[in-house]
Amino acid sequence: xxxxxxxxxxxxxxxxxxxxxxxxxYINADTFKKILEAHPSSLxxxxxxxxxxxxxxxxxxxxxxxxxVWLISGADHDYAxxxxxxxxxxxxxxxxxxxxxxxxxxxxxxxxxxxxxxxxFLIAAFLTEDFSNNDIITSGMIILFCLWLCIRFTDGFxxxxxxVSLYIFVLLxxxxxxxxxxxxAPFVLMxxxxxxxxxxxxxxxxxxxxxxxxxxxxxxxxxxxxxxxSGNYFAVNEAGKQLFSLNENMPAVFAIVxxxxxxxxxxxxxxxxxxxxxxLFIRTGSVLSIISILTIRYYYKLLPAEIxxxxxxxxxxxxxxxxIKYLRTPKHGFTFQNINRNKKDLLNxxxxxxxxxxxxxxxxHKGFEFGGGSSGGGGATGEY
Amino acid sequence: xxxxxxxxxxxFILQEELNKIKQQQPVSVxxxxxxxxxLGILLVTTALGILVYENIETxxxxxxxxxxxxxxxxxxxxxxxxxxxxxHTKVQSPNILFDYILLTxxxxxxxxxxxxxxxxNAFGNRWGLAVxxxxxxxxxxxxxFDHIGVLSIAVTNLAAWLGITVTPLQILEQNNFSDTHLIYxxxxxxxxxxxxxxxxxxxxxKTHFAFTYKNFGVHILFIALLAAMFNYYNIYLVxxxxxxxxxxxxxxxxxxxxxxxxxxxxxxxxYIAVCYVVINILSAMKDEGALYLGAMxxxxxxxxxxxxxIRYNKKLKHNAGI
Numbered sequence: 001x002x003x004x005x006x007x008x009x010x011x012x013x014x015x016x017x018x019x020x021x022x023x024x025x026y027i028n029a030d031t032f033k034k035i036l037e038a039h040p041s042s043l044x045x046x047x048x049x050x051x052x053x054x055x056x057x058x059x060x061x062x063x064x065x066x067x068x069v070w071l072i073s074g075a076d077h078d079y080a081x082x083x084x085x086x087x088x089x090x091x092x093x094x095x096x097x098x099x100x101x102x103x104x105x106x107x108x109x110x111x112x113x114x115x116x117x118x119x120x121f122l123i124a125a126f127l128t129e130d131f132s133n134n135d136i137i138t139s140g141m142i143i144l145f146c147l148w149l150c151i152r153f154t155d156g157f158x159x160x161x162x163x164v165s166l167y168i169f170v171l172l173x174x175x176x177x178x179x180x181x182x183x184x185a186p187f188v189l190m191x192x193x194x195x196x197x198x199x200x201x202x203x204x205x206x207x208x209x210x211x212x213x214x215x216x217x218x219x220x221x222x223x224x225x226x227x228x229x230s231g232n233y234f235a236v237n238e239a240g241k242q243l244f245s246l247n248e249n250m251p252a253v254f255a256i257v258x259x260x261x262x263x264x265x266x267x268x269x270x271x272x273x274x275x276x277x278x279x280l281f282i283r284t285g286s287v288l289s290i291i292s293i294l295t296i297r298y299y300y301k302l303l304p305a306e307i308x309x310x311x312x313x314x315x316x317x318x319x320x321x322x323x324i325k326y327l328r329t330p331k332h333g334f335t336f337q338n339i340n341r342n343k344k345d346l347l348n349x350x351x352x353x354x355x356x357x358x359x360x361x362x363x364x365h366k367g368f369e370f371g372g373g374s375s376g377g378g379g380a381t382g383e384y
Numbered sequence: 385x386x387x388x389x390x391x392x393x394x395x396f397i398l399q400e401e402l403n404k405i406k407q408q409q410p411v412s413v414x415x416x417x418x419x420x421x422x423l424g425i426l427l428v429t430t431a432l433g434i435l436v437y438e439n440i441e442t443x444x445x446x447x448x449x450x451x452x453x454x455x456x457x458x459x460x461x462x463x464x465x466x467x468x469x470x471x472h473t474k475v476q477s478p479n480i481l482f483d484y485i486l487l488t489x490x491x492x493x494x495x496x497x498x499x500x501x502x503x504x505n506a507f508g509n510r511w512g513l514a515v516x517x518x519x520x521x522x523x524x525x526x527x528x529f530d531h532i533g534v535l536s537i538a539v540t541n542l543a544a545w546l547g548i549t550v551t552p553l554q555i556l557e558q559n560n561f562s563d564t565h566l567i568y569x570x571x572x573x574x575x576x577x578x579x580x581x582x583x584x585x586x587x588x589x590k591t592h593f594a595f596t597y598k599n600f601g602v603h604i605l606f607i608a609l610l611a612a613m614f615n616y617y618n619i620y621l622v623x624x625x626x627x628x629x630x631x632x633x634x635x636x637x638x639x640x641x642x643x644x645x646x647x648x649x650x651x652x653x654x655y656i657a658v659c660y661v662v663i664n665i666l667s668a669m670k671d672e673g674a675l676y677l678g679a680m681x682x683x684x685x686x687x688x689x690x691x692x693x694i695r696y697n698k699k700l701k702h703n704a705g706i
Contacts, residue, residue: 017387026404027397035396046697047644053652054690061686068679110690207386277411286416306434313427320421323413324480330410338414 002211003100003152004043009211011039012106043106054109062092062117078129085125092118100153107155115149115158136176139169150215159215160222163196167226175243182240186258189230197223221280224269228288231261234295262292277333418480425484429491445503452496459489467529472589475530483531490525490534494518494541515545527590535593539577539600546573548604567612574605602634602646606653613657620664627657642700648693655689 002009015036022032046054066088075084096114105111122145126138146162149155170192174185181188200219203209209216229235236258266289273281297308327336388405391397397405436448463486466478477483501507501514522538525531546569581597584590609630613623631654638646662681666674 014387014391018391021388021401021405024409027401031397031401035391038396044694046694047700049644049648050693050697053648053693056652057686057690057693061683061690064679064682064686068676068683071676071679108694210386279411279413279416282413283416306431306438309427310431310435313424313429313431316420316424317428320417320424321481323417323420327413327417333410335410335412336414336417337410338412 001151002154003097004104004106004154006211008041008043008104009154011041012043012045013211013213014039015041042104044104045107046109051107051109055113058110058113059117062088062113065091066121081128082125085121085128089118089121089125092121096153111153112155112157115153115155119145119149119161133176136169136172139165139172143169154211154215156215156218159212159219163219163222163226166196167192171243183254185239186230186236190227193223193227193230197227217280221284224281224284225288228261228265228269228291231258231265232291232295233258233262234298262295266292421484425488429488433495449496449499449503452492452499456489456492456496459485459492463489463525463529470528474590474592477530483533486525486529486531487533490522490537493521494537512545515541519545526593530590532593532596535596536600539596543573543600543604548573562615564615567608567615570604570608571612574601574603574608577601578605598646602649605630606649610653610657610660613660621661624657624661627654631657639696639700644697644700647696647700651689651693655685658685 018027018032018035021027022029045051066084069088070084073080073084075081092114096111096118099105099114100111119142123138123142126134126141131137142165143162146158146165150158150162167189170189171185174181174188197220200216200223204213204216204220233255266285269281269285269288271285273279273283273285293312303311324336327334329335330337388397388402392399392402436443436452440448463482466482468475468478497514497518501511507513507517519538519541522534522541526535526538547566548570577597578601581594581601584597585594606627609623609627613620613627616623631650634646634650638644638650659682663678666678666681669677
């Protein structure tokens with residue numbers, strides 16, 4: 001199923017996990033070294049900055065390849081463009097498969113951009129020509145295509161894109177389903193988000209899907225965000241006006257329900273996060289509560305903006321100061337202490353070990369590339 | 385979790401190590417709380433700025449200047465009493481809040497002096513002095529208290545004193561690059577910053593500041609050189625050679641220092657210069673074939689550079705930082 005060898009993906013994961021454990025000083029350098037030595041991975045993931053540059057250059061190459069093909073083909077009407085976009089989509093996909101087969105690029109910038117280009121060309125091909133329900137059909141196709149890309153290249157971003165397309169797909173379907181569909185669209189969307197969350201959470205526990213954990217976690221995060229947005233008063237009200245051309249504000253009964261969602265969901269996330277010691281929920285809850293406050297401010301301007309800012313700022317300073325004092329010694333499973341304090345030193349140590357280990361195994365297994373040890377690259381990016 | 389257990393079964397991880405991993409460790413909210421604190425300070429200082437601006441008539445200038453002055457002085461006094469002794473090496477700040485209070489003090493100082501000049505014309509027509517004095521104080525604070533954030537503000541002020549805006553988001557918008565005087569100033573400033581970063585490293589004075597100087601210097605220098613090339617159309621090839629020369633120096637230096645970051649920005653700036661020259665030559669051909677040639681050039685050069693970067697990425701050691 002995957003474009004990469006399972007062994008490579010698994011070993012890469014082992015490298016990442018043990019780096020984390022080593023950084024937090026759970027395992028000693030000797031164990032770390034032994035594990036790295038026994039788990040070589042030939043996947044190529046370069047340094048963060050190189051990745052950005054490779055991505056940019058790939059965009060340049062793809063764009064001008066498209067231009068050249070267009071010049072040669074001389075396409076000048078809609079159907080010709082549809083064919084052109086399909087052709088480019090296929091070329092990008094084939095290039096992706098070939099590069100991964102030969103060079104083992106894994107999140108190297110090139111592969112990420114080629115995936116995105118392939119999707120963009122597919123969307124363009126579908127939307128060039130006007131046919132009935134083309135938006136629904138397009139989003140439906142993108143769900144499947146992104147899901148395939150996610151499975152084949154174990155890519156978390158594609159999993160998220162697939163979920164977003166599913167969300168849009170359902171939203172568009174609701175818009176078609178008459179007045180009942182329009183009224184209950186937010187609830188249907190919340191339900192979809194909840195179901196996707198549960199699915200991702202179940203998949204996360206399956207041992208044979210270890211290599212998809214990053215993708216599952218990304219989908220989980222997106223699911224809790226979309227769950228909130230589906231019930232947010234501002235989003236529902238404005239989407240009703242824009243998408244469903246409902247006139248003016250919604251009836252009071254619904255308004256109460258959506259205000260309840262807007263206010264309670266972020267708090268519930270934060271509470272759940274604190275109880276379960278899950279930073280994902282605490283952080284998401286904090287960011288979403290800011291959005292809730294902005295939503296309230298949009299409809300009810302009680303104080304001028306600068307006074308609000310001043311009060312919010314003072315509360316934040318007081319809160320963080322209190323937290324710093326309170327969590328100086330760990331309490332209730334939380335601490336202010338920086339666990340990865342010596343990240344840089346550890347990184348250097350890790351990098352040295354990696355260089356040493358892979359320098360050695362280079363002699364042992366012929367043809368094994370030095371670049372395989374780039375798990376250090378994953379860590380080194382946290383530096384800047 | 386499963387991975388650690390599998391590794392344990394394969395006898396890589398000892399039982400005690402596995403226990404350590406499985407044990408509920410306290411969750412660190414270090415960076416979360418710091419972000420909250422920073423956000424709070426940002427909100428309060430911005431809100432105060434707006435409040436002062438909007439209520440200037442009712443509050444009165446003297447009151448405003450005095451308040452800002454007193455707040456600023458209070459922050460500085462706190463910093464001077466708490467600070468650790470100066471050393472050429474990296475000095476740890478005494479506590480978490482110290483860095484933020486110092487930053488607040490420096491930001492307030494800028495507002496204070498700007499306000500004095502704007503309202504009371506304290507420095508008369510010598511506008512430069514109103515930028516020069518805070519710049520000197522900022523550089524002093526950056527070194528004395530060892531604060532990289534303040535150093536960045538100081539370098540930005542140095543550029544402002546010379547008439548150049550170097551804040552990352554405004555560097556392209558707010559500078560008039562058709563002004564030849566500005567271009568030459570920027571070239572000199574960029575080179576000076578790069579040279580200064582090398583000198584501080586050799587003399588072992590606050591070596592962790594070197595990156596900030598070099599980062600500002602390289603970007604200013606390359607942007608100024610590119611502006612020079614676009615501007616002096618008649619002799620653009622001369623400027624192109626200068627860019628290639630500078631690029632060669634930075635490229636070999638990046639390889640020597642194992643810096644992926646400088647390797648990438650050098651390659652990208654040089655690529656822009658090369659593309660400009662190629663487009664110029666192609667448009668001089670005045671032929672439809674030039675379009676095809678151009679497209680082929682971009683495809684080829686894109687793929688070629690990808691190949692080159694990957695090659696050098698493998699060459700650089702893995703302990704490379706940024």
